[in-house]
Amino acid sequence: MQRSDQSAQSSRTPRLYLSVAQDLLAAMAAGEYVSGVRLPGDRDLAARLDVSRTTVREAILALELIGAVEVRHGDGTYVRGPHGGVAGIEGSALDVAPRELIEARRSLEPVVAGLAATRIDTDRLRSLTRDLDEATEIVADPSRLPRFMELGLRFHADLALGCGNTLLAGIVGQLVDAETHPLWLLVNQHAVSSPQAREGQLHQHREVLGAIASGDAARAAAAMTTHLASVDAVIFHPATSDRSTS
Structure with missing residues (x-):
């Protein structure tokens, strides 16, 4: 440190x-x-x-x-507790930006995932798989949380690069950029403080990647929709969700 x-x-x-x-x-x-x-x-x-x-x-x-x-x-x-204040950001200075951010991601990323299922190349698939494999190796180590979060956000940015549309890829890249949205990164990391939440994130990322690798655009879009709904739930409704975020 x-x-x-x-x-x-x-x-x-x-x-x-x-x-x-x-x-x-x-x-x-x-x-x-x-x-x-x-x-x-x-x-x-x-x-x-x-x-x-x-x-x-x-x-x-x-x-x-x-x-x-x-x-x-x-x-x-x-x-404070693991989820003590994450749900309480509603009405705070953080309320508008995270809610708008996740709304934008839920609108764009399923479309991007569907496109990637028909356009992504083999090299990018291999790169995404390597990143998920690395995340799997460190998922149980809380001291590696910053790296785990970096890999999770990079998964979304790199996946978008495989959609074949540079404008959409650029927008998604900005939405998941830690420098552009530093407090969002911290909200995410706080929300995946438990091993179960991190395992959930990995499972959802693998579901998305598996659908893309199979060339199934509808399944890829649905998997991304499910994942980002979980992101929304774990940030704003932690009492009813112990799933993942990224």
């Missing part, structure tokens, strides 16, 4: 606070910081993670916005 502000400037993920927030979520999923526990202060976290206190504060703010932590002024920052 060690990194420096300076080294991050040359990395492909310039938003350092996002990486810090992801690492803290991974530590929560691993049981290092359990529900109800107070996190170390920003000075201690900054020293532990080798970043500035400003970066830590930005990461904590992002985690507070998605409901992963509760900041009690004058007392400290406390870890």
